[in-house]
Amino acid sequence: MKTLVVVAMLAATILPVKAADLDSKDIERAVATYKQNEMRFTRDYVGKTIEFEWTFDRAKAKLFGDGYRVVFGGGLFGGADCDVQDQKTIDAVIDWNKGQRVHVYGTIHDVTFGTLQLKSCTIEAR
Numbered sequence: 006m007k008t009l010v011v012v013a014m015l016a017a018t019i020l021p022v023k024a025a026d027l028d029s030k031d032i033e034r035a036v037a038t039y040k041q042n043e044m045r046f047t048r049d050y051v052g053k054t055i056e057f058e059w060t061f062d063r064a065k066a067k068l069f070g071d072g073y074r075v076v077f078g079g080g081l082f083g084g085a086d087c088d089v090q091d092q093k094t095i096d097a098v099i100d101w102n103k104g105q106r107v108h109v110y111g112t113i114h115d116v117t118f119g120t121l122q123l124k125s126c127t128i129e130a131r
Contacts, residue, residue: 024056025054025055025056025110026053026054026055027050027053027054027055027056027113028055028056028057029057029058029059031050031055032055032057032084032085032121035049035050035113035116035121036083036116036119036120036121038050039116040116040119046116050113051113051114051115052112052113053112053113054110054111054112054113055085055109055110055111055112055113055121055123056108056109056110057085057108057109058106058107058108058109058131059077059078059084059085059106059107059109060077060078060103060104060105060106060107061075061076061077061098061101061102061103061104061105061106061107062076062077062078062084062103063075063076063103064076064089064098064099064101067088071090072088072089072090072095073088073089073090073095073098074086074087074088074089075087075089075094075098075126075128076120077107077109078120083119083120084120084121085109085120085121085122085123086120086121086122086123087109087111087123087124087126087128088114088122088123088124088126089126089128094126094127094128097128097129097130098128101130105130106130106131107128107129107130107131108128108129108130108131109123109126109127109128110126110127110128111123111124111125111126111127112124112125112126
């Protein structure tokens with residue numbers, strides 16, 4: 006039994022972490038697909054993971070529900086944002102300034118006003 010536990014622990018440390026399905030070049034493509042055909046966007050993008058590095062633009066309280074929206078990119082429309090409820094991430098974001106370089110990993114959820122909406126995000130300053 007002990008051997009099985011040790012083998013399982015070694016396998017967990019050796020196996021690579023699954024890479025994201027999409028990256029930064031897919032943000033614009035996903036939003037364009039949404040504008041052309043929301044059903045195709047849902048089929049091709051919703052639920053897929055995306056990973057990218059970009060700049061922090063702003064953070065704001067969510068209009069409905071708990072947590073915050075952390076916005077990346079810039080401009081009023083376009084870019085991406087994440088639904089953040091994790092207190093550790095919120096505490097980190099509080100100290101960021103506009104333009105802070107960040108690494109983002111999340112799951113595509115929707116598009117609102119041309120901005121790709123992500124959930125279950127991991128965000129780290131670079």
